[in-house]
Amino acid sequence: MTGNRNDIINILVCGVGGQGVMTAAEILAQTAISLGFDTKKTEVSGMSQRGGVVTSHVRFGEQVMSPSIPSGEADILLGFEPAEAMRAIAQLRPGGVALVNTMRITPPIVSVGIFDYPDDPIGEIRKSNCQVHDFDAGEIAKSLGDMRLGNTVMLGAVADHLPFEARHLQEQMVVRFKTRKPELVALNEQAFEAGRKAVAT
Numbered sequence: 206m207t208g209n210r211n212d213i214i215n216i217l218v219c220g221v222g223g224q225g226v227m228t229a230a231e232i233l234a235q236t237a238i239s240l241g242f243d244t245k246k247t248e249v250s251g252m253s254q255r256g257g258v259v260t261s262h263v264r265f266g267e268q269v270m271s272p273s274i275p276s277g278e279a280d281i282l283l284g285f286e287p288a289e290a291m292r293a294i295a296q297l298r299p300g301g302v303a304l305v306n307t308m309r310i311t312p313p314i315v316s317v318g319i320f321d322y323p324d325d326p327i328g329e330i331r332k333s334n335c336q337v338h339d340f341d342a343g344e345i346a347k348s349l350g351d352m353r354l355g356n357t358v359m360l361g362a363v364a365d366h367l368p369f370e371a372r373h374l375q376e377q378m379v380v381r382f383k384t385r386k387p388e389l390v391a392l393n394e395q396a397f398e399a400g401r402k403a404v405a406t
Contacts, residue, residue, distance in 0.1 A: 213266035214368060215274040219293045220285025221310050222257040225356025228381075229283065230261035232360060236377040237265035240369055245272035257313060258289060282335075283363050285342070285356070286310050287326035299334040304362045304404060306355065308343030338362065340403035346396060354396040361400020371401065 216233060220226040227248065234246040242265035249260045262274045279297045284290025284305040297303060307327060315322045323329060327339050340362065346354035360378055364371035375397050382390045 212368070213264055213269055214281075215279045215298075216263040216281045216283060216363070217274055217279040217293055217296050218261045218263065218283045218285070219289045220259055220306075221289060222259050224259075224285040224310070225353070225359075226259040226261060226285050229285075229356045229360055230263050232374070232377050232381060233263045233363070234265070235381075236369075236374045237263070239377060240373060242266060243269045245269045247272035249273065260289075260293065281363060281366055283359060284330075285359060287330075287339075288315075288320075288322055291323055291326035291329045294330050294333050294335070297333065297335050300336070302336045302366050303330055303333075303338070304359070304366070305330060305337065305339045306342040306359060307339050308341055308355070338404040340400075342400065342403075345399050345403060349392060349396055349399065351392065354393065357393045357396035358400035358403070361397035361402075362404045364397070364401055365404070 218226050218230045230246055234244050237244040244265040246263045249262055262272060264272060264274060277296060277298060280301050282290060282293055282297045282303040287305055287307055287309060290305045311322060331337050342355045342358040343352060345358045346352050357378060360374060364374045378393060378397060379390055382393050
């Protein structure tokens, strides 16, 4: 993505609790802050406990007045779960980018019968006027030996669609793990690069 500091970049991150949605949103926001952008982030709906629907808005630019993305103006949809990405696709602007993990997780709203899980959420997303990149972040994480790497794979996937170099996002991811789990830094760097490669084709 190209852009200048006067543009507001809107990133909608969605999934279910336990996937690392909020962590990914925090790292995206912290990266923008570190580069001098005015940055706003908010958890819009749902609960972040395991299995609950989670949606976060990340906005940055020269001046951002509200933390909430106006309807239909998201530039990027980072979908950690395909059905949740499908439900959020109307928030993406025409020509926007949808980066969607194909690994299905049945959220509680399906389990209790409020919402039927769609037969082909990726197919439905492809009907919208946007660029779609779908990949199995769960399988990539599994191949690296730890399913918890899924959110880092997702960060890698979005890295080359931002108005700054991917290394800035990777640096913030590394900073987070160096302070919390330094033994996982190298593995997360691998996951980040794997995410970039997953959407490079």
